[in-house]
Amino acid sequence: MDDKLLESWNSIVEELKQDNTRLEACKDIFLFVLKCFCASLEKSQNFDEILKCFEIAIEFYGQNSDILIELGTFFAKFNRDVEAKEIFMQAFENDKRNLRAYQCLENLKSKIPRWHFRMLNDDARNDSFRKAINYWIENEGKSQVLDIGTGSGLLSLYASKCGKVEKITAVESDSTMCSIATKVFSDNDLQSKNKIELINKNSTELEIKDFQKKFDLVVSEILDCGVFGEGILDTFLHAKENLLHKEGKIVPHKVRIYVSGYNSKYLCSNNILLNDTFNEYIFLDNYRLIGEKNEPYDAEYVDKIKDFRIITNTLMVLEVNFNSIKSMNQHFDGIIMKNFQLTSNSNDFLDGFVVWFDLLLNEKDPLNYISTKPSAESCWNQAIFKLRERVLLQRYQILKLTISCRNGILKIDHEIDEHLDTKYFEVNSLILKFLNDEEYLENLEYAANEYKTEITNVLDLSPFPYIGFLFLKESRIKGHLWCSRIHENLLKILASKNCIDEEKFVFIDESDLTEISDAAVTFELIILNPFNELGDLNSEVCCNYQIYQKFLTNENCLLIPYKISLFGKLINSDWLSSSCKVTSEEMKRLKIDKYMNEYSTQIFLDIYPDLNYECLTDDFKINAIAFDDQYHEKNVQPFMRNINLPCNAILLFFKIQFTMRTNREFPLIRKTFSCFSKFAHVFSKDILINNTHAKINFKQNYGVIKLDCE
Ligand SMILES: C[S@@+](CC[C@H](N)C(=O)[O-])C[C@H]1O[C@@H](n2cnc3c(N)ncnc32)[C@H](O)[C@@H]1O
Known part of the structure; x- marks a missing residue:
């Protein structure tokens, strides 16, 4: 534990105990010290001490949302996801304007892979498993069942419906899935009948001595798209060699x-x-x-x-x-x-x-x-x-x-793709997507070229500092190109091939602005990337925008982008809906939907450009994104082109205005290839809109967006 932090923590706690009129004034600093001190406790894995600190924090400030968010974050870090979820929910409930709580909740829920929803909605898959399980129990008398990777418990429920089954053991390695299965089994009255035992372990840790008998049926669906990726062979070999009776069977076959x-x-x-233009300008050898x-x-x-x-x-x-x-x-x-x-x-x-x-x-x-x-x-x-x-x-x-x-x-x-004389340099896929988006790069370059006077320094935090590099190559930067440290290796290679002095680069940790502040440097051109890899807004960049503004040399300098606007259209898409929540009628009957949907999320990122859906409205502008961490709200009423289908999502994309002078808004999603993806907010329930206009409520806070529809 860091002694200085302990001292700061003790002194602020003492100060506030003695004078509680200072609570409000000291809130920000208290939260800061709490976070730093608990981070040091986290290093020594001291979860109990962390909890004690938060008890004090709640004593001072009650169930303040910001404190609850920090507390939930520690629970999540210590893999206590079920509790973390409850805490984030409470934080959001206590302050509906605190969208950081909403974001934490969404992130936590998406720790359960989204394919669980699509899988449970796949009636054909479920039916095939149900038939096979039914056959072996009812026709062949297999009565001791082991369900490996029970997930939400579906295959065990199928087994439990068979009259001849005696005992079901369900094993699940993921503790959150296990907590869902517990509720599903109990709501289906299985645990009380002593028919089922649920174990939160990986099946390969099971030993037969812990059971009365060997199993005579293993049921399991642990196949990824490449069949073996979830360890099916390892798992089944262990089961067959150690847990299954020699006459026993495995489903699937x-x-x-x-x-x-x-x-x-x-x-x-x-x-x-x-991108051929890249190859024209930048020599790769x-x-x-x-x-x-x-x-x-x-x-x-x-x-x-x-x-x-x-x-x-x-x-x-x-x-x-x-x-x-x-x-x-x-x-x-x-x-x-x-x-x-x-x-x-x-x-x-x-x-x-x-x-x-x-x-x-x-x-x-x-x-x-x-x-x-x-x-x-x-x-x-x-x-x-x-x-x-x-x-x-x-x-x-x-x-x-x-x-x-x-x-x-x-x-x-x-x-097939072997070339002995070629050296392959692996880069993050976002960099390639970005470099392949010729239209975006062209517009970005055009915008950056608006700055005509001499450039001393450039800060380029694009997915790859392409423009900054071009400017260096054209000897337009007298000082340095500042960019993210993650590009250091590639930029050094490119520099050597393109006759650029390595000294011209300054590599920084892009999430830590203190490196720039400490250097007291100013820039004539700053290029930011306010989007994350999957199409959503990068909340950190959004909240720090005004700080970046302060790094500009004077008011004629460029900070790109100048403005971003959010556009959307209401749609009907069964595919999106069934990717985010359990909708199958059978799952409703088995009460699986109820517990799984506690983990359904609203935000769906990285949507395939050619996804099929029914449009219920035209594209409409929702709002300009505010570059700050404040709360903003707006209602929009788009015209309903189609009122016959239920609305289940709003499909979203951004338009970007690169500089103040170019007042054209450039859509990030285009018919030709585009680097940025569409994303959607999927509503928790299908909404039938009978009016000529829908009501969309837009909220933004901490660079996080939330959309609801009536
Ligand atoms: C594809 S899901 C299937 C869930 C459920 N059986 C169904 O068919 O609806 C697989 C689940 O198995 C779990 N899992 C994978 N291998 C496991 C193993 N060897 N032991 C325990 N759980 C496992 C995963 O955590 C995941 O929840």
Whole structure:
């Protein structure tokens, strides 16, 4: 624990105890000391002491929203998410204008992956599992059931409806999901009948000595789009070797994996540099920028991507039997490496490979299977293995590939994009998306060029300091280009290839403005990025805007953007709605919707540009974004073009005015490729609007936006 912080904490607490008339005046400083002191306690994992500090804080200030937000944040940091959620809810309830509380609540809820909602709304998936479970219990007398990864408890509920079931053990590794399953089981009266036991553990930690009997049926759905990503082989091998009776069965029974080659410029846009203008201006030599590979494959709903096309034949390449230890072991260890060939069916660019699977639920019922192929509209998306370059294929060209599941992760090997003389430099996908948005860059450059007089310093905090770099290359910056430290390695390489002195860069931590304040530097040009990766407003940049203004040399200097306006349209989209909340009738009957929907969120980011929906209004302007941390509110009444369908979301995008002089508002979402995504606020209930105009309520506070509709 930091002694100085302890001293500051003790002294402010003492001061306020002795003179409580100073409470209001000292509130900000008290909160600051509380936060710093608790952060130091957090380092030594001293949660009990943190709680004691907050008890004192609440004694002084009551259930103040800002204090509750800090308290909730500590609960979340210590993985006490269920309590954190209650605290954030209380903070928002106590002060509905405090949208930071709303943001914390939304963030916390989205710790439960959103696919849980789509999955529970997938009636075909649910039905297949229900039928297979029913068959093995009722027809084959399997009565001791282990549900691995019970989630909200659905498969256990299916088992519980079977007359011949004796005991169900549900195991779930995630504590929040476990808390939901507890409520679902209790509301379905299962726990009181002693029929079910719920264990908050990973199934691989279970030992059979803790149970009276071995299980004779394992039911489990732990498949990601690349089949093995959630550790299914490891989990099932452990279950089969340790927990399951030798006559026991696993549902699902088998998986068959399919592969095709695809073409999609849209999917390349965050992985490959496609912008020819960049290559004209900035010399890369034998370097090529490619998207960082944090995951072995990406997950995409390819049927939501208009330009996605399959351009080879499709092959079934792997089959794994979950009821065979041998089959699972051979795949897990990567012993099975299947060589296969795909043939191109057009003269086109190959951009990568798409994988999907068929899941066969029951060996006795071959017709009971789930397909995750693109047109099947299942809750699963497809696994995308991207190439590092677009490779031009000739029709009938043969591609040699190998597929395996090394260390439990699906892998496709090939030499299609190998170039020995090319050096690949991995960058964050947002940088590539930004550099590929030629229209935005053109407008940004045009705006920055408005500053005609001599430039000493530039601060460029765009996703990549492209404009700043161009200005350096054109020797227009006499002093330095200040930019984020995350670009240091790449900028040093680019500097050496483009004859720019490394000394011209100053790298900073962009979230810490004290580095700039301490240097007492001023800028003639500042470029900010007020949006985050997924399309939403970056609240921190928004709140700090006025501080950035103070770093300008004089009033003729440019701070870009000058203005941002929020636009939207009311829509009807079942897809969006079912991605954010449980809507299935069956889930309502099983009372799963009630507890899952406590975690449904309003904000849906990064929407596919070609998502289908019904428009209920035209695009309308909602409000200009205020660059401060104050509370703002406005009502807007758009004309309803369609009153026959319920409204379930407002689809949103921004327009940006780069400088004061360019009074054109440039839309961030365009028909051609754009770096920024649409996003939506999905309403908790479908709203039928019978009037000619809807009522939209817009709120902004701390750079956070909240929208409601009547
Ligand atoms: C895809 S969900 C399925 C939920 C539910 N069974 C259903 O079908 O609706 C998988 C769940 O399994 C959990 N999980 C994955 N592997 C697990 C394991 N080995 N042991 C316990 N839980 C696991 C995850 O946390 C997640 O909640």
